[in-house]
């Protein structure tokens with residue numbers, strides 16, 4: 001009887017993959033999480049052997065382990081503006097955030113000695129959480145601004161002491177509304193406190209291949225544009241709002257351009 005069920009399932013699987021885009025969506029989502037968990041199981045001992053504990057250098061291991069994943073999902077990543085990452089010393093990278101798939105684009109361009117700021121809940125994500133901790137990811141409690149601010153102030157000092165770069169998602173959450181959300185201020189305070197440049201990175205809209213609400217996950221292209229650095233030397237906390245607005249405007253323009261979208265007088269966007 002078990003064999004009959006097995007055969008039925010084996011027949012049903014390709015049929016569902018062929019006929020149901022919803023099935024494909026859930027299968028790919030499940031496979032993405034499962035594969036990342038598996039990669040982390042392999043990566044954790046490698047990190048421990050190489051660096052003996054929590055160390056930003058472990059990000060190199062994650063980077064090299066994750067780079068093939070785009071092929072498994074039929075995704076192509078086109079990067080422009082590489083020259084803007086040729087900057088010595090610490091800096092803050094800011095990017096828009098649409099989905100956990102952003103990790104694929106992130107690992108495509110992640111500079112050496114660069115880690116990220118993430119919500120504290122991620123540390124509990126099983127093996128992925130553990131490898132994130134080992135790679136020096138800075139966890140913040142988004143619900144407690146004062147805690148998050150003090151963790152980020154410490155991060156500003158560590159960046160300088162240990163020559164570390166930090167990647168921040170200034171929208172503060174995942175967003176697939178076809179536009180950028182208003183920016184939170186943490187990334188800009190961080191850069192001003194450390195007096196380091198900001199390098200904006202923009203991911204094109206995933207709406208042509210990945211739609212959460214419509215349950216679609218097809219093959220597609222992610223365009224990644226690295227923008228010129230924005231200096232913060234001499235700026236004070238009074239100029240943070242201005243810096244945030246300037247970055248938002250530059251990134252929104254790039255987002256629209258590389259996504260093939262047009263803005264309707266700052267309102268909703270159309271293809």
Ligand SMILES: CCCCCCCCCCCCCCC(=O)SCCNC(=O)CCNC(=O)[C@H](O)C(C)(C)COP(=O)(O)OP(=O)(O)OC[C@H]1O[C@@H](n2cnc3c(N)ncnc32)[C@H](O)[C@@H]1OP(=O)(O)O
Pocket residue numbers: 036037039040043062065066097103116117118119122128131132140141142145148149150152153168169170171172173174183184185186187189190240
């Ligand atoms: C082998 C396989 C392995 C696979 C593993 C792959 C690993 C890859 C990991 C990828 C991880 C991706 C994770 C992504 C995320 O988790 S995104 C979510 C978390 N990130 C953020 O939220 C960052 C952005 N948020 C902020 O920066 C916020 O500003 C925050 C600090 C959290 C505060 O939030 P909030 O209060 O809601 O917002 P405001 O910005 O409006 O701030 C309120 C006032 O506080 C002032 N402020 C903010 N920050 C600071 C600061 N650092 N210092 C001083 N003051 C600060 C801000 O100016 C506001 O005051 P005013 O209104 O200006 O007076």
Ligand SMILES: CCCCCCCC/C=C\CCCCCCCC(=O)OC[C@@H](O)COP(=O)(O)O
Pocket residue numbers: 032033036037097099100101103119122124125126128172173174
């Ligand atoms: C004990 C098992 C728990 C299982 C949990 C599975 C966790 C996911 C595991 C693998 C996914 C691939 C690695 C991606 C890491 C990226 C994390 C991410 O993108 O987090 C979302 C966060 O930016 C914003 O979240 P909100 O939308 O604001 O909330």
